[in-house]
Amino acid sequence: MKNNKYFITISVITIYFFFVLVLVSCCYGANIKAFITDEEGKPVEDAVVTATPVSVTIKDLKKPSDVVIDQVDKEFIAFVTPVQVGTTVTFPNDDKIRHHVYSFSSAKQFEIPLYPPGVDANNKVLFDKPGVVVVGCNIHDWMKAYIYVVETPYFAKSDSKGKMIINNVPEGKYDVAVWHPAMGPKSQGQTLNVSVANGNDDDVKFTVHLTQQWHSRRGPTLEGGGGLYR
Amino acid sequence: MALKAGPHIRRRGGALSLIRPFFHHFKSKLLFFFLTLLGLVQLATLVFIDTAMIDSAKTQIDENLSVGGHVFTELMNKRAGQLAQMTRLLSADFAFKNAVTTSDRETIISVLENLKTRINAHLVMLISLDHTVLANTMHPEIVKGTLQLPEALSEAENHGESSAIVTMDGKTYQITIVPLLAPDPVAWLCTGFLVDDDLLFEMKKLILADVTVINMNRTESQPIIASTLPKQVSQTLLKSISKVNTEKVNTLLEVNYKNEKYVTAITTLQKVGGYSIIAALQRSLNEVLKPFYTLRRVLYVFFVLTLLSSILASLRIARTVTKPVSTLVEGVREIAKGIYSHRVMVRHGDEIGELAEAFNVMSMGLEEKELVADLLGKVVSAPIAHELLKKKVELGGEEREVTILFTDIRNFTTISENHPPKQVLTLLNMYITTMSTIIERHGGVIDKFIGDAIMALYGAPISNPDDADSALNSALEMEEALSGLNREIEQMGFKPIDIGIGINTDTVLAGNMGSKHRLNYTVIGDGVNIASRLETLTKSEEFKTKIIISGATLDKSNGNYITRYLGDVAVKGKRNKVTIYSLDRPE
Numbered sequence: 001m002k003n004n005k006y007f008i009t010i011s012v013i014t015i016y017f018f019f020v021l022v023l024v025s026c027c028y029g030a031n032i033k034a035f036i037t038d039e040e041g042k043p044v045e046d047a048v049v050t051a052t053p054v055s056v057t058i059k060d061l062k063k064p065s066d067v068v069i070d071q072v073d074k075e076f077i078a079f080v081t082p083v084q085v086g087t088t089v090t091f092p093n094d095d096k097i098r099h100h101v102y103s104f105s106s107a108k109q110f111e112i113p114l115y116p117p118g119v120d121a122n123n124k125v126l127f128d129k130p131g132v133v134v135v136g137c138n139i140h141d142w143m144k145a146y147i148y149v150v151e152t153p154y155f156a157k158s159d160s161k162g163k164m165i166i167n168n169v170p171e172g173k174y175d176v177a178v179w180h181p182a183m184g185p186k187s188q189g190q191t192l193n194v195s196v197a198n199g200n201d202d203d204v205k206f207t208v209h210l211t212q213q214w215h216s217r218r219g220p221t222l223e224g225g226g227g228l229y230r
Numbered sequence: 231m232a233l234k235a236g237p238h239i240r241r242r243g244g245a246l247s248l249i250r251p252f253f254h255h256f257k258s259k260l261l262f263f264f265l266t267l268l269g270l271v272q273l274a275t276l277v278f279i280d281t282a283m284i285d286s287a288k289t290q291i292d293e294n295l296s297v298g299g300h301v302f303t304e305l306m307n308k309r310a311g312q313l314a315q316m317t318r319l320l321s322a323d324f325a326f327k328n329a330v331t332t333s334d335r336e337t338i339i340s341v342l343e344n345l346k347t348r349i350n351a352h353l354v355m356l357i358s359l360d361h362t363v364l365a366n367t368m369h370p371e372i373v374k375g376t377l378q379l380p381e382a383l384s385e386a387e388n389h390g391e392s393s394a395i396v397t398m399d400g401k402t403y404q405i406t407i408v409p410l411l412a413p414d415p416v417a418w419l420c421t422g423f424l425v426d427d428d429l430l431f432e433m434k435k436l437i438l439a440d441v442t443v444i445n446m447n448r449t450e451s452q453p454i455i456a457s458t459l460p461k462q463v464s465q466t467l468l469k470s471i472s473k474v475n476t477e478k479v480n481t482l483l484e485v486n487y488k489n490e491k492y493v494t495a496i497t498t499l500q501k502v503g504g505y506s507i508i509a510a511l512q513r514s515l516n517e518v519l520k521p522f523y524t525l526r527r528v529l530y531v532f533f534v535l536t537l538l539s540s541i542l543a544s545l546r547i548a549r550t551v552t553k554p555v556s557t558l559v560e561g562v563r564e565i566a567k568g569i570y571s572h573r574v575m576v577r578h579g580d581e582i583g584e585l586a587e588a589f590n591v592m593s594m595g596l597e598e599k600e601l602v603a604d605l606l607g608k609v610v611s612a613p614i615a616h617e618l619l620k621k622k623v624e625l626g627g628e629e630r631e632v633t634i635l636f637t638d639i640r641n642f643t644t645i646s647e648n649h650p651p652k653q654v655l656t657l658l659n660m661y662i663t664t665m666s667t668i669i670e671r672h673g674g675v676i677d678k679f680i681g682d683a684i685m686a687l688y689g690a691p692i693s694n695p696d697d698a699d700s701a702l703n704s705a706l707e708m709e710e711a712l713s714g715l716n717r718e719i720e721q722m723g724f725k726p727i728d729i730g731i732g733i734n735t736d737t738v739l740a741g742n743m744g745s746k747h748r749l750n751y752t753v754i755g756d757g758v759n760i761a762s763r764l765e766t767l768t769k770s771e772e773f774k775t776k777i778i779i780s781g782a783t784l785d786k787s788n789g790n791y792i793t794r795y796l797g798d799v800a801v802k803g804k805r806n807k808v809t810i811y812s813l814d815r816p817e
Contacts, residue, residue, distance in 0.1 A: 102324075104328070104330075104331035104412045104416065134412065135413075136411075136412060136413035137413075138324045141411065141413065142413075144414070213414070214411065215411070216322075
């Protein structure tokens with residue numbers, strides 16, 4: 001009987017946690033799963049999908065946490081970084097040489113003149129306007145990063161398989177849109193209306209038209225080589 | 231041979247006769263032959279060299295131009311590449327990017343001017359991503375210009391950057407369009423460099439050919455963009471080019487301007503829309519042929535020199551031949567005159583020397599023969615000697631009609647007995663000389679002397695129609711001569727002599743008689759005996775004449791003689807009687 005009692009206890013705890021889990025998931029709405037391909041059906045990496053609430057007002061909006069765009073081996077990491085308006089981005093320098101980070105984008109113009117390796121309190125930039133900010137390095141023409149500043153806190157970036165999940169989107173109606181640095185005008189303005197129901201994940205799919213992007217050639221490294229950057 | 235040919239050719243006359251005398255000379259023939267031969271060889275050489283040289287020059291030009299065309303295109307591409315490189319450098323300027331983002335037009339124009347100065351460009355433009363000209367150093371006053379080079383920009387949009395040759399405001403530029411990366415494209419930067427005569431003159435130094443860049447757009451009022459050629463030449467070129475299909479890569483054509491011939495190669499530099507911009511490369515054929523012309527002048531001089539020296543050489547050769555030949559000709563003429571003692575002095579180791587030697591041997595032989603003939607003439611009568619020399623001497627004879635004259639001195643035996651033999655011989659020689667002279671003068675031939683008797687022939691070995699008359703006249707003259715002769719004889723202490731003459735005409739056998747080694751030309755037959763018999767008859771007192779002739783002789787004569795019929799006499803061994811006449815001298 002001892003065993004039976006133990007079994008009951010386990011069962012009760014399991015059921016409890018199950019309910020707790022269900023309850024939690026109800027409160028936090030659902031996930032939006034997105035899959036991005038190009039016109040040939042190949043998965044597109046570094047695409048950003050945003051879910052902008054239409055019927056929902058975002059309450060108790062927290063200040064977005066800081067984001068880091070690192071510089072390693074004369075490249076920005078990551079190439080695409082979606083952030084919410086009000087996010088502060090830090091640009092640490094993980095190389096042994098100096099960098100000169102800048103942007104002339106209208107969403108955010110800034111310049112961190114030639115600064116040495118390491119983390120510096122001054123290497124922080126606040127992105128307070130929505131839009132695309134193209135970040136470059138003045139002394140390394142090929143270095144490029146995109147910061148996609150959006151109003152909504154619900155966004156995600158596609159992985160190499162073209163997939164992403166926007167977690168815990170509260171119940172309600174959303175305009176779901178896609179953005180990619182190389183997205184041509186044909187694909188712009190693609191918006192899906194998605195109603196998020198609690199506990200019910202939504203799958204969205206975008207096909208984007210990517211145009212050719214012109215970049216500077218990467219200079220030769222100590223390891224040799226060079227060549228086209230992307 | 232030459233002597234014979236002379237009159238033969240002269241007979242032809244006509245226009246040739248003026249030329250012929252020149253060719254009579256061996257010298258002239260040799261000269262003509264050598265000069266013709268040499269001239270032909272030289273002409274052939276010249277023609278061959280000429281053709282080969284011009285061909286080679288053309289091939290050389292063709293090759294040069296075709297290479298030049300590639301080089302020119304390559305240079306223009308390289309230049310475009312360099313310009314693009316410079317433009318890319320400009321576009322990477324951080325301060326410039328910064329200035330562009332300010333959107334302060336005055337500043338941007340000023341920056342563009344600055345960039346223009348940095349790379350010595352002729353124009354710099356900033357074009358927005360939506361194809362509006364934001365700033366243009368050529369027209370700083372225009373705020374938003376329309377783009378004049380849509381093709382070049384779309385090319386840049388497709389390939390990241392572009393280069394083109396475009397005409398703007400009447401000037402042609404080689405332009406480059408590159409994106410202004412910040413680090414994404416924010417605008418297009420366009421730089422332009424003039425395509426002008428100066429540029430082409432620079433190129434000319436490298437490609438060693440004249441260059442003309444032509445806009446083949448038919449609407450273009452001034453198709454010639456730039457040229458290293460004088461304006462008239464480039465205009466002529468343009469006319470020629472407009473007639474050919476320039477689509478073909480490296481089209482070659484010849485353009486004539488005044489006396490200059492330009493070989494032209496056409497290379498397409500750019501094809502945009504419906505028309506193309508071409509580069510025409512020219513080289514002057516004359517210029518390439520210049521060294522050849524020098525060579526040709528040298529050849530001319532050389533040929534003239536060789537011609538002159540060959541004239542001298544052939545004259546010299548001719549002289550070595552003609553001089554001995556004329557010596558020989560002179561010798562032959564001497565021989566012809568009968569001067570057989572003539573010898574030629576030609577010392578040559580060749581055939582001419584042999585000929586001269588043979589000539590001398592011949593003249594020696596002739597001299598010897600002449601000597602023999604002379605001697606023969608003394609031994610025998612000259613016509614017989616001649617007859618003997620003419621023909622091959624052989625035994626045998628022929629039947630001929632001959633008038634035979636016999637004469638002898640009456641009672642010569644008595645004379646010879648009363649005088650010393652030497653005196654008698656002198657007398658006889660005197661007599662025979664006188665009589666022989668008369669006989670020979672009348673064409674008679676002394677057959678033989680038989681002591682004081684003379685036998686003479688008329689009609690052998692050579693016949694004459696007046697043989698009988700000659701004999702009769704001889705007889706009359708002999709009779710007449712006798713009185714003169716007798717006066718001399720009397721002075722010598724002799725009594726005057728008297729002679730008898732018998733003449734008969736008959737067909738007798740004439741020829742060489744005797745043995746193989748010793749023979750006489752004589753006549754035999756009854757006629758001879760009759761003549762001798764008639765001479766004997768003159769001794770008869772009844773006839774009272776010194777000369778008795780036969781009726782046969784009288785018949786053969788012209789009959790204009792004083793004759794007396796003496797009667798018909800029987801002659802020993804002759805069946806028919808012979809009618810005889812006396813021949814008397816006119817009183």
